[in-house]
């Protein structure tokens with residue numbers, strides 16, 4: 457399922473859902489890191505996870521400055537990601553786990569792309585969203601390259 461984040465009626469709601477998506481992503485990264493065997497992959501995913509934590513912090517500040525209550529944790533029941541933490545926690549094999557994480561990066565890329573194109577974008581959020589999109593593109597590219605290398609080996 458492709459995530460619906462970014463399609464909300466107003467920018468405020470879209471931003472709230474994006475923050476929840478980032479929280480969901482952090483949980484999925486945690487589950488993946490727990491299941492991975494390759495130390496290098498674990499370290500890389502830890503760095504990517506930190507990017508998501510940074511997105512949460514920056515986007516949360518945008519809402520707070522406008523006196524809007526930000527989400528304080530993952531989505532409840534909405535399941536923004538195709539391969540959430542529950543799915544990840546049950547996977548076995550590094551390549552299988554990395555492939556599942558690619559699905560999630562597709563979701564986060566879609567969400568960041570959609571929100572970056574919104575006409576009702578708040579000016580102070582523009583750079584944060586742009587950098588977030590760049591991070592997600594980078595995460596997806598690394599995963600795709602790594603899965604490819606592993607398949608060829």
Ligand SMILES: [Fe+2]
Pocket residue numbers: 481504508561564591592595
């Ligand atoms: Fe990511």
